[in-house]
Amino acid sequence: MYLFTFFLLFFFAIDDVFLKKGNYKLALILTAILWLIFHDGFRWGVGTDWKIYHDFFLNCLDNNTDKFEIGYNTMSKLVRALTDHYSAFLILHALIVYILISRSIIKYAVNPLLTIFLFYCLMLGYLGMNRQYISFAICIFSYQFIFKRKFIYFILCIFIALLFHSSALLFIFAYFLHKKLKTKYIVTLLILFFLISVSGIINKLPLNIFFLLSESIGDKASFYKENQFLDTNIVFTVLALLKRSIWIILGIIFYKQIKNRDTYFDFFFNIYLVGTLIYILFNNTLLQIVVSRGILYYNIGEVFLIPYILTIFKNDITKKLMFVLIAIYGFLTIQKSINFYKVDLGVDIFRPYNSVFEDDTYDAMER
16 A cells, blocks of 8 residues: 555646646646545554554544543544544545645645655554544645734634644744845854754753653653663664755745746745754754654655755756655654664564455554
């Protein structure tokens, strides 16, 4: 399923970038979105947090089950009142997510099908984060209010997103990232954050400081330190930081050569820059895993930014080569994200893909 979806969206992206059959583009976009709804909505027993959300749905009508945000609780109870089949909830969840996300992709992406392909590559490892996925989709939907400078509507979107996951509050800063930043400031920040990261100073802070942020963060920091989950190899650290910064570096060096550069580009560049800076700062620190989900709202700028970067390459051969490299980058991103759980949990919670039509008793964690 994963490989099929990867190559399906890959070939759709080829059509979007190179063949440019405008008459079929909308049909391909619709096909891609419907397939992703099927992919996510009919999964069974795979993905992150499966048991937590599955069991919550089955018991959410009980009096003492309001363990999540009110928006997610209410949505679960409404569906549960109609049916006890979790697939009905997952289908509705996927419909909401992809309707909200696809609107911004269709309207603001340079190459919508390439962006959808990259979205799949980036987000597959987050499949199963039900609450944050809806919150995340609402924030992407709010792009239009950032571009139109409608602050009240933007705040309303943030408020609704908060009803599903509290991390949406972090996205409020995105409203102020719509203007081009001076290159010297960007370079200075990248160098500063890089030096802080490789110095390891954050890991040398007393654990008590992490508990000041919250008890949950303190507990996680203690757990990661005690179990030595961090890779402190300086070579791998530098390579990881350079990999993460590549689109920023290309965007800075070839800024004037980017075709279709507009205010949308500046916004997507800036939010990805923020995500990259936070990643660099906390890479290989006790807070790395804690902040990884929080910066998701900014990391998503990557899937909009890369199609702009691709326009730098005017020569047909170099453009095709870059496109292949982007596809390889996407594939490696998928592998890294889903392998993380296999290493961390000792169980592959993504592979093999299982649908409700194959086995509705399957649970990857109980294999």
